[in-house]
Amino acid sequence: AAGVIQSPRHLIKEKRETATLKCYPIPRHDTVYWYQQGPGQDPQFLISFYEKMQSDKGSIPDRFSAQQFSDYHSELNMSSLELGDSALYFCASSLGLAVSYEQYFGPGTRLTVT
Amino acid sequence: AQKVTQAQTEISVVEKEDVTLDCVYETRDTTYYLFWYKQPPSGELVFLIRRNSFDEQNEISGRYSWNFQKSTSSFNFTITASQVVDSAVYFCALSGTSNTGNQFYFGTGTSLTVIP
Numbered sequence: 001a002a003g004v005i006q007s008p009r010h011l012i013k014e015k016r017e018t019a020t021l022k023c024y025p026i027p028r029h030d031t032v033y034w035y036q037q038g039p040g041q042d043p044q045f046l047i048s049f050y051e052k053m054q055s056d057k058g059s060i061p062d063r064f065s066a067q068q069f070s071d072y073h074s075e076l077n078m079s080s081l082e083l084g085d086s087a088l089y090f091c092a093s094s095l096g097l098a099v100s101y102e103q104y105f106g107p108g109t110r111l112t113v114t
Numbered sequence: 115a116q117k118v119t120q121a122q123t124e125i126s127v128v129e130k131e132d133v134t135l136d137c138v139y140e141t142r143d144t145t146y147y148l149f150w151y152k153q154p155p156s157g158e159l160v161f162l163i164r165r166n167s168f169d170e171q172n173e174i175s176g177r178y179s180w181n182f183q184k185s186t187s188s189f190n191f192t193i194t195a196s197q198v199v200d201s202a203v204y205f206c207a208l209s210g211t212s213n214t215g216n217q218f219y220f221g222t223g224t225s226l227t228v229i230p
Contacts, residue, residue, distance in 0.1 A: 094216075
């Protein structure tokens with residue numbers, strides 16, 4: 001069965017650069033969630049989208065923005081990168097908000113900021 | 115507020131020992147879901163189990179078993195006859211609802227090391 005796809009899997013950037021992470025949900029899934037997991041920490045919710053509209057917002061820095069496109073894939077844009085942005089970024093998808101408890105996680109993108 | 119507490123930060127056991135990972139949660143919702151995920155060193159989150167708040171039946175899957183007790187707001191995970199491959203970080207999580215946000219709330223994780 002198709003799973004959530006995230007690209008790239010690994011990304012190395014320098015401070016003050018920008019980065020774009022991509023998430024392709026499971027086919028027919030219309031809801032996407034982004035989580036950030038710092039080293040030794042638990043995943044923290046950043047933001048979610050349902051039918052291309054932002055549905056919830058968590059602890060996402062103002063330097064970050066995200067959107068969901070007409071094909072339901074989502075992109076997380078990160079600007080003015082800081083060392084503290086180094087983390088594993090997970091994307092998850094579900095078939096609607098009503099079944100958000102059925103979130104399927106992607107393999108993650110490991111971002112390293114040097 | 116939604117909150118998950120995993121008081122055990124690190125646990126080490128010798129292979130073939132049994133080990134229980136504790137999870138305590140807080141929620142005001144009457145309907146909610148609890149999860150356990152395994153995160154090996156490679157980093158991906160491996161889904162282990164999902165339980166809804168109306169199903170307190172314990173579950174066993176091979177060497178894994180889960181004890182859900184609403185009276186104590188706990189959802190503990192036991193690995194029987196542990197193996198080296200069980201070494202990983204284990205996260206307990208609670209799902210939100212449309213009132214509290216649909217995101218997952220994770221505990222801080224328990225790092226399990228199984229010593230051969």
